[in-house]
Amino acid sequence: MKFFTILGVAAAFVVICAPETLAAPAATCPKTYTLLPTKGTTVASKAKITEKVLAQLNPKYDCKKIKVGDKLCVQAVGSKAPSSVQSSAAPKCFSWHTISSGESCWSISKDAGITQDNLVKYNPGLNCSTIQPGQKICTAISSAAPSKASTGPTTTPTAFHCTSYYSVKKNDTCWSIWTAFGQTEDKFMANNPGIQCKGLQLGQQVCVATAAGPAPSSASKSSSGATPTPTGKWGCTKLHAIGKDETCWAISQAAKLTLDTFLSYNPGLDCRFLNAGVNVCIAQGAGGSPPPPIPIYTCTKKGTFAITFDDGPYNFTDALLDYLDTQSLKVTFFINGKNFGNIYDYAKTLKKAFDRGHQIAHHTWSHANISTLNEAALRSEITQLEVALRKIIGCIPTYFRPPFGAYNADNLRVLGAMGYKVVVWDVDSEDWLVENLKKEQTNYQNAIKGTTPADSGHISLQHDPHKITSQQLAPWAVDYVKKLGYKVTTVGDCLGDSDPKNWYRP
Numbered sequence: 001m002k003f004f005t006i007l008g009v010a011a012a013f014v015v016i017c018a019p020e021t022l023a024a025p026a027a028t029c030p031k032t033y034t035l036l037p038t039k040g041t042t043v044a045s046k047a048k049i050t051e052k053v054l055a056q057l058n059p060k061y062d063c064k065k066i067k068v069g070d071k072l073c074v075q076a077v078g079s080k081a082p083s084s085v086q087s088s089a090a091p092k093c094f095s096w097h098t099i100s101s102g103e104s105c106w107s108i109s110k111d112a113g114i115t116q117d118n119l120v121k122y123n124p125g126l127n128c129s130t131i132q133p134g135q136k137i138c139t140a141i142s143s144a145a146p147s148k149a150s151t152g153p154t155t156t157p158t159a160f161h162c163t164s165y166y167s168v169k170k171n172d173t174c175w176s177i178w179t180a181f182g183q184t185e186d187k188f189m190a191n192n193p194g195i196q197c198k199g200l201q202l203g204q205q206v207c208v209a210t211a212a213g214p215a216p217s218s219a220s221k222s223s224s225g226a227t228p229t230p231t232g233k234w235g236c237t238k239l240h241a242i243g244k245d246e247t248c249w250a251i252s253q254a255a256k257l258t259l260d261t262f263l264s265y266n267p268g269l270d271c272r273f274l275n276a277g278v279n280v281c282i283a284q285g286a287g288g289s290p291p292p293p294i295p296i297y298t299c300t301k302k303g304t305f306a307i308t309f310d311d312g313p314y315n316f317t318d319a320l321l322d323y324l325d326t327q328s329l330k331v332t333f334f335i336n337g338k339n340f341g342n343i344y345d346y347a348k349t350l351k352k353a354f355d356r357g358h359q360i361a362h363h364t365w366s367h368a369n370i371s372t373l374n375e376a377a378l379r380s381e382i383t384q385l386e387v388a389l390r391k392i393i394g395c396i397p398t399y400f401r402p403p404f405g406a407y408n409a410d411n412l413r414v415l416g417a418m419g420y421k422v423v424v425w426d427v428d429s430e431d432w433l434v435e436n437l438k439k440e441q442t443n444y445q446n447a448i449k450g451t452t453p454a455d456s457g458h459i460s461l462q463h464d465p466h467k468i469t470s471q472q473l474a475p476w477a478v479d480y481v482k483k484l485g486y487k488v489t490t491v492g493d494c495l496g497d498s499d500p501k502n503w504y505r506p
């Protein structure tokens, strides 16, 4: 029952840098970071800079040769701490953002629906390697009165007028709209002055085509007839199977993409956890399809801790649920159909877990190693449990965990087509292996050593059919991570998918 993905490798320190020779930081580097034997976090996140900036600051580092004790430069020469307000921001700033702990230029620009280049453009003099919590930066500029910004189409006074509007649909972003209509970001932003990409409203009309000259007096948002639709379905047109030891940086370079663009093609991709053979998207276009799911190893919401229990329900699950109630906690159960017990014999327990608000997720019918199964066998493992879950809780999950953490690229394609997100873990109690509370506690402590609630979240693995786990490890783990300052929660919540409605479907 060995967990045999390359997590051991993936969880090591990951820095993104050019494959040159190992070199110490320049003597002029104002701030260095010494690599520690920790995992689950990166130098970049510790230093609150992007991995791109880290790579720029350490052009001669060879990722394959770095070791504990090496020093990396984490601050640009000549840079100094910025003032709390970016006073030199573009005068037409329409929307300000206050930087929170752990944010980077990349994450801020992504949240604001703009490119990092434009973020820098909106904030002249902005140094992304030294941004600090509390600092205010501009995320949108406007040439129109802000009051017009969020209602209906906006037009510029005289130079040109809008000839086509598009009605914002669910999951649209500024980026998806301008790419779907073949526009550049600059043109789109110019055509929609004051638009708040972060707060796009369903049904909001945005301008997707313009013509020279003043707007005709009769111009209104619907006068030009049918709303144009993007040509063909937009999606991924080219996949790349991650090679051994490849980094996000290397993949994006080889695909001639900026790191930001590559990441925008692969939402949810965590560059610390790249597994060989997993497909990532390296090109998008009309006629593409959604990329296969990228396995999730850790929480995206910092300070959250998703304690998960696999392989049940079984004899000890019921009492575990009562204990969790006394703590007012919700956790995640990855359920089997026939493993320690038969799910139909534990229907009451499962329904109780579901009714009390815990997240129920799929873990195959028989705890099969799906990396050894063909598509038909995998589909049968999935649907057999779906049938049982529909009978017992009335719905099926949207989250899946492969037994043993083992999967291949074809499994992911099938799971994606069947509507599943794939979740693994970054903390393994190894309760299934050792059956020894002391060792399990040590495994826990070692797995999260060096990380804090301020810089990380975690997904931990344990198994409720093991008596020690349900009766001793679970309460210990809850107390332990709470004392460290983490919020114990479900996998969905720790990934920012907090509404239980999203965890299930009919």
Ligand SMILES: [Zn+2]
Binding pocket: 310, 311, 363, 367, 403, 404
């Ligand atoms: Zn399992």
